[in-house]
Amino acid sequence: xxxxxxxxxxxxxxxxxxxxxxxxxxxxxxxxxxxxxxxxxxxxxxxxxxxxxxxxxxxxxxxxxxxxxxxxxxxxxxxxxxxx
Amino acid sequence: xxxxxxxxxxxxxxxxxxxxxxxxxxxxxxxxxxxxxxxxxxxxxxxxxxxxxxxxxxxxxxxxxxxxxxxxxxxxxxxxxxxxxxxxxxxxxxxxxxxxxxxxxxxxxxxxxxxxxxxxxxxxxxxxxxxxxxxxxxxxxxxxxxxxxxxxxxxxxxxxxxxxxxxxxxxxxxxxxxxxxxxxxxxxxxxxxxxxxxxxxxxxxxxxxxxxxxxxxxxxxxxxxxxxxxxxxxxxxxxxxxxxxxx
Numbered sequence: 001x002x003x004x005x006x007x008x009x010x011x012x013x014x015x016x017x018x019x020x021x022x023x024x025x026x027x028x029x030x031x032x033x034x035x036x037x038x039x040x041x042x043x044x045x046x047x048x049x050x051x052x053x054x055x056x057x058x059x060x061x062x063x064x065x066x067x068x069x070x071x072x073x074x075x076x077x078x079x080x081x082x083x084x
Numbered sequence: 085x086x087x088x089x090x091x092x093x094x095x096x097x098x099x100x101x102x103x104x105x106x107x108x109x110x111x112x113x114x115x116x117x118x119x120x121x122x123x124x125x126x127x128x129x130x131x132x133x134x135x136x137x138x139x140x141x142x143x144x145x146x147x148x149x150x151x152x153x154x155x156x157x158x159x160x161x162x163x164x165x166x167x168x169x170x171x172x173x174x175x176x177x178x179x180x181x182x183x184x185x186x187x188x189x190x191x192x193x194x195x196x197x198x199x200x201x202x203x204x205x206x207x208x209x210x211x212x213x214x215x216x217x218x219x220x221x222x223x224x225x226x227x228x229x230x231x232x233x234x235x236x237x238x239x240x241x242x243x244x245x246x247x248x249x250x251x252x253x254x255x256x257x258x259x260x261x262x263x264x265x266x267x268x269x270x271x272x273x274x275x276x277x278x279x280x281x282x283x284x285x286x287x288x289x290x291x292x293x294x295x296x297x298x299x300x301x302x303x304x305x306x307x308x309x310x311x312x313x314x315x316x317x318x319x320x321x322x323x324x325x326x327x328x329x330x331x
Contacts, residue, residue, distance in 0.1 A: 041208050042237055042251040045305050065211055 003074055006055075010073045013050045017043040029071030047073075057081060086223050094220060098174065098229070101201045105171035108199045113162050116155075123288045124163045125274075130291045134164045134267075137295045138175060143263040144225040147178050148254055148315050149271055150245045150323065151234040152279045154186065157200075160232060160271060163291045178232040179224055181205050181217060207237065207251075218253065222260035230267075233257070235315050243278035245319045254315055255308030258298055266296045266315050270322035274330070290330075292322050 011027065018024045019038035023031065033039050039047070048064045051057070051073065057080035067073050086094075101108075116122045124130065138145060149160055157180050165176035180197075184204035188194050197204070205217045221231050237251030258264055273287040283289075296318050300310040 040249055042249065045252055045309065049305055049309070061211065 003078065006074045006077050007070065009054060010051065010070060010077070013054060014039065014047055014070070014073075017047060027070060029069065029074065031070050032068055033070065033073070034068075051077060055081060086219055090220070091223065094224065097198060097201065101199050102171060102174055102177070104199045105177060106167055108196065109161075109167040109170060112158050112200075113167065116158065116162060120282075121286045122159070122283065124159070125288055125290050127163060130163050130293065131165055131169075133293050135169075135176070137267060137293060138230075141265055141295065141297075143265045143297075144228055144261065145175065145178075145230040145265050145267050146225065146254065146257060147230060147232040147267045147269055148235050148319070149232065149269040150319050151236050151239045152243065152272065152276060153239070153283050154281050155283070156234070156271060157182070157232055159289055160269060160291075161200075163271070163289065164269075175228060175230045177201060178230040179203060179221070180232050181221065183207050183238070214253075218256055218260070221257050225257070225261045225264050231257075235312055235319070239279040241279055243276070245316060245323050247313075247316060247320060250312060250316045252305070252308040252312040255298075255310065255312035258311045259303075259307055266298060266318075268294045268296055268315060268318045268322060270319060270326060272323075272326060290326060292326065294318060294322060 007029065011024070014033065014037065015024065017039045020036065023036045023038070027037070031037060033044070033047070034041055044064070044067070048059050048067070052059055055077050057077060059076060059080060063076050063080075067076055147160065147164075149156060153159075161170065161177065170177040179201040181203050182197065182205070184206050187197050187202070188204055203217055203220050206213060224231055233254050235250050235254045236246065237253065240246055254266070258266070270292040272290050273283045274290060275284060275287055296315065298311045298314040300307045302310050
């Protein structure tokens with residue numbers, strides 16, 4: 001799976017939790033999930049679980065903590081997919 | 085796992101909190117009853133039910149309540165036990181996990197929180213720090229103490245218990261202490277609209293209790309989510325019952 005496809009899938013997974021939809025429309029890899037998209041921090045767990053389900057990967061706590069931006073989420077998924 | 089030093093510090097806090105309970109409770113309850121003219125509806129029945137629920141089953145108790153005002157934990161402590169019972173029996177005086185920035189503002193409040201069995205937490209703080217607080221909570225539960233948590237993770241902005249916006253911390257604690265039971269408490273001022281800082285003077289508070297033993301087959305984050313969801317769903321049911329009664 002390439003970076004762009006992964007990015008698009010992640011954006012789709014995050015969309016239900018986004019409060020700032022305008023920021024989502026203008027989003028790119030450096031868009032911050034909590035600050036820019038105004039996702040409730042408690043929902044990050046749901047997003048990580050949704051990503052695990054969608055991409056059939058396991059994301060540990062340390063990797064989950066590193067996910068700040070959409071680009072970080074893509075990197076984590078690609079790294080986990082590569083070692084699968 | 086807590087270090088020997090951390091366990092000692094918690095032990096000291098517990099002893100001091102219990103010793104000063106008559107003073108801290110009388111000040112707090114005096115302010116609520118006389119200064120604010122608050123009343124707990126059916127207070128004696130609520131306390132009796134709390135005591136009965138504690139002894140009915142085995143396992144430590146996590147008190148989980150809905151959250152609408154900044155003094156909910158004080159109101160709940162007042163509602164659930166008398167000052168003397170709370171001072172004599174530690175499990176009737178639950179520990180609390182307040183957001184540090186809300187309450188630890190000056191030395192007096194810090195001392196009051198310390199004697200009120202508070203373990204401050206920074207909600208969006210580093211995972212390591214949150215983990216330390218959850219470890220303390222788990223340790224206290226395994227020692228038979230009770231702990232009060234607000235599963236919504238903050239005051240409900242809608243004024244109702246939300247299934248959309250709650251944290252999974254209570255689920256994580258339940259995974260750590262599988263023997264723990266959850267006492268769901270629904271607390272609401274009869275004049276309460278949405279969320280607020282302080283309820284208006286003269287407010288009367290409805291309190292409902294329900295014991296729950298959440299179980300899940302799942303592990304990790306999914307397990308924590310499942311367990312926390314069961315707790316919040318119970319609070320939603322209790323809220324529905326309140327509004328049906330008051331309709």
